[in-house]
Amino acid sequence: MKYLLLIASDPSLPSPEPGEDGFDEYMAAWSQFDQDLNEAGVNLGGEALQGAETATTVRHHQGSTTIADGPFAELKEHLGGYYLIDVDTLDDAIGWARKLPVGTGAVEVRPIFPTDEF
Amino acid sequence: MLALLTDRLGDLEIAHDSLQEAYAKGAVTWADAGVPDDAAAWIYVVARNAGVDRLRRNLAEGRRVATNARVLETAVADADAGAVEAAASESRIVELSEVSDEQLRLLLLCCHPALSQDTQVTLTLRLAGGLTTQEVAAALLLPEATVQQRVVRAKRKIRAANIPLVIPEDLHERAAVLTTVLGLIFNEGYLAHAADAETLTRADVADQAIRLTATAADALPDEPELAGLLALQLFHRSREAARTDRDGALVRLADQDRELWDRAMIGRGFRVLAEAMAQRRLGPWQVQALIAAEHTRTSTNWPRVVRYHDLLLTMNPGPVARLARAVAVAEVEGPEAALVEVDQIEGLESYHLAHAARADLWERVGDHAEALRAWDRAAALATNPAEIHYVERRISALQR
Numbered sequence: 001m002k003y004l005l006l007i008a009s010d011p012s013l014p015s016p017e018p019g020e021d022g023f024d025e026y027m028a029a030w031s032q033f034d035q036d037l038n039e040a041g042v043n044l045g046g047e048a049l050q051g052a053e054t055a056t057t058v059r060h061h062q063g064s065t066t067i068a069d070g071p072f073a074e075l076k077e078h079l080g081g082y083y084l085i086d087v088d089t090l091d092d093a094i095g096w097a098r099k100l101p102v103g104t105g106a107v108e109v110r111p112i113f114p115t116d117e118f
Numbered sequence: 119m120l121a122l123l124t125d126r127l128g129d130l131e132i133a134h135d136s137l138q139e140a141y142a143k144g145a146v147t148w149a150d151a152g153v154p155d156d157a158a159a160w161i162y163v164v165a166r167n168a169g170v171d172r173l174r175r176n177l178a179e180g181r182r183v184a185t186n187a188r189v190l191e192t193a194v195a196d197a198d199a200g201a202v203e204a205a206a207s208e209s210r211i212v213e214l215s216e217v218s219d220e221q222l223r224l225l226l227l228c229c230h231p232a233l234s235q236d237t238q239v240t241l242t243l244r245l246a247g248g249l250t251t252q253e254v255a256a257a258l259l260l261p262e263a264t265v266q267q268r269v270v271r272a273k274r275k276i277r278a279a280n281i282p283l284v285i286p287e288d289l290h291e292r293a294a295v296l297t298t299v300l301g302l303i304f305n306e307g308y309l310a311h312a313a314d315a316e317t318l319t320r321a322d323v324a325d326q327a328i329r330l331t332a333t334a335a336d337a338l339p340d341e342p343e344l345a346g347l348l349a350l351q352l353f354h355r356s357r358e359a360a361r362t363d364r365d366g367a368l369v370r371l372a373d374q375d376r377e378l379w380d381r382a383m384i385g386r387g388f389r390v391l392a393e394a395m396a397q398r399r400l401g402p403w404q405v406q407a408l409i410a411a412e413h414t415r416t417s418t419n420w421p422r423v424v425r426y427h428d429l430l431l432t433m434n435p436g437p438v439a440r441l442a443r444a445v446a447v448a449e450v451e452g453p454e455a456a457l458v459e460v461d462q463i464e465g466l467e468s469y470h471l472a473h474a475a476r477a478d479l480w481e482r483v484g485d486h487a488e489a490l491r492a493w494d495r496a497a498a499l500a501t502n503p504a505e506i507h508y509v510e511r512r513i514s515a516l517q518r
Contacts, residue, residue: 001280089282090232111279 002044002086002112003093008077009105011051029101037085037096046083077106084112119162120245121220124283127169130227131273134245136172140165221246222337223283225330229296230281233272238299239306240268247303247326257306257323293341296334297403300344303327304351324355335390345394346404352387353410356380361504368508371413384414402434420449437465437472445475453482470499474509486516 009015016023037043055071071078083100087093090109097107123133140161154160228241243254244265251269255262275281286292307323328351335344360378363369391407409426412418427443440463448456457479466472477492490513497509 088280089284090279091282091284091286094232095287109279 001088001114002084003090004108004110004112005046005083005085005093005097005100006079006108006110007081007083007100007102007105008075008079008108009102010077013104015103026101033099033101036099037083042085042087042092042096044084044086046081048081049079052078080105119158119165120248121224121283123162123165123169124224125220126166127173129173130245130276130283132169132172132176133165134273136165136169137161139168218333218337219285221333223285225296225334226286226292227276227281227283229292229299230276231292231295232279232281233275235299235302237268237272238295239302240265241272242299242330243303243326244269247330249326253322257303257326289338290341293334293338293344297341297343297347300327300331300334301347301403303330304347304354321355321358324351324358327351328355340397342394342397342399343401343403345390346401346407349387349391349394349407350403350410352383352390353407353414356383356387356414366504366507367511368504379414387411387414400429402430405430405433418449420446424450437463438469441466441469441472441475448479448482453479457483468499470496470501470505473499474505477512481512481516490516 016026034043034046037046052071055069057068057070057072059066059068059072083096085093085096087096090111093109093111097109100107120133120137123137124130127133127136143164144157144161148154148157225242225246228246229238233241240254240258243249243257244251249257251262251265254260255265258265304324304327307321307325307327328348331344331348331351335341335348338344356379357371357374359380360374360376361369369375387407388411391404391411394404394407405426409423409430412423412426423446424443427439427446431439431443441460444456444459444463447459457476460472460476460479463472473492473496477489477496480486480489480492493509493513493516497506497513500506500509
């Protein structure tokens with residue numbers, strides 16, 4: 001069963017920039033998570049996103065579209081990245097979501113619609 | 119039964135629907151032929167066959183049913199083997215040995231942290247407690263449609279997100295959620311409201327909570343808080359017969375006829391609490407049970423009760439806990455000291471018991487005007503008929 005882990009965090013919270021103290025440790029934690037996912041054989045891919053200030057939203061309304069600056073939902077927490085994993089149950093997916101080195105933020109766990117439903 | 123069916127059929131919704139179908143068939147068949155000796159086995163076999171039929175239909179329609187294909191294959195193969203006797207003996211084995219494990223898994227599923235707390239409470243009563251939608255609605259003072267909707271949504275999420283029916287790895291954490299939910303159900307039954315008497319008495323809800331808590335505590339002997347909650351429930355329930363008088367008004371603990379207390383239940387409470395305390399991992403439910411235990415003694419040791427409340431406040435701070443402490447203080451230092459303490463608590467303006475406590479304290483101090491004002495406020499805020507009755511009686515006694 002596939003689950004998407006959507007990682008959101010508050011951009012106003014400080015996170016280490018390249019070259020700053022703690023950056024290497026920060027990156028190492030994410031590499032370690034990647035490696036753990038791979039070793040468990042459940043990693044279907046994941047990426048970090050650039051900041052929400054770089055987002056563009058294409059809104060559809062009854063067949064026509066408008067284009068606007070910014071993410072589709074203005075929230076305190078911004079979508080920062082995702083992982084797609086393949087595990088047995090929600091408990092396993094929650095287990096991985098808990099292991100993410102997010103610090104302070106939130107991870108939404110969403111089951112992927114199974115393709116064999118169709 | 120539901121837990122076992124869910125396990126065998128691999129799908130909670132199909133198991134639940136099939137079980138209801140079996141009960142409906144049973145009601146019709148038994149009305150003519152009488153209830154068979156082994157009714158549970160009969161229901162199990164009928165429900166399982168109905169479930170396998172549903173699985174087959176879904177399979178034929180090419181719909182995905184069980185998230186675990188192996189479970190589905192096993193269920194269909196089992197049914198093809200077709201041995202009703204085997205299924206019947208399986209059901210008997212369940213009653214004897216597997217029941218606590220199956221029940222625990224179902225309870226933990228109902229109380230899965232991926233479900234909202236309202237849903238956890240509703241599902242636990244509906245699926246693990248086996249109450250009807252109507253009974254759950256009466257117990258929680260909700261419209262039936264709301265209960266129905268919560269159950270349908272929860273089943274949909276359980277299936278779509280594949281919430282498993284397992285003993286989880288983080289069992290201790292999950293047991294804490296379960297304990298909270300069982301505590302909420304007990305409070306609904308015992309303290310919060312009077313249930314609709316036509317469908318369900320308050321005692322029924324409390325009994326259901328006790329039964330579920332006993333099952334959970336049995337299956338999880340390393341969770342002393344579950345046992346603490348069970349002991350608390352037993353102490354409260356043991357006084358049920360003495361809690362209201364013939365007119366349905368509340369009787370205060372001090373005025374209760376102790377002959378009406380269920381001594382056997384109190385004894386069971388003490389045994390359960392002693393076993394929990396022996397683990398030396400104290401928590402708020404155990405402390406509340408200690409306080410309730412103190413109230414079952416012939417003469418209550420009030421200084422000790424105050425100390426227990428102090429301990430409870432360190433674990434569970436909040437205005438209601440502070441109020442309970444203040445009421446105990448009245449018995450040690452007198453009503454004036456208690457009033458000072460009550461008036462320092464914020465956040466109880468709309469809590470009827472806070473006004474009732476103040477009224478009682480003002481009466482004991484001798485200020486009837488203040489007491490009447492507080493009783494009036496308590497009467498306006500109370501919702502439970504027995505409590506309203508009690509407050510009205512106190513008001514008319516003061517006015518005489």
